[in-house]
Amino acid sequence: MTDDGIEDVGGRPCPQCERPLFKRHCKYVCPEHGVVYDCADTFW
Known part of the structure; x- marks a missing residue:
């Protein structure tokens, strides 16, 4: 884990x-497209 x-x-x-x-x-x-999944997403 990094400092940020x-x-x-x-x-x-x-x-x-x-x-x-x-x-x-x-x-x-x-790193290319930003946020792809959120932990609240239930479809993956």
Whole structure:
């Protein structure tokens, strides 16, 4: 985890570009596309 609260997940890929997502608080963030998933999303 970095100082700004971003955790390198490295598992789940971005559905648009396949880059590894980072977990920030309750969101999964793509470095290219921004927030991709929110922990409240129940469809994934």
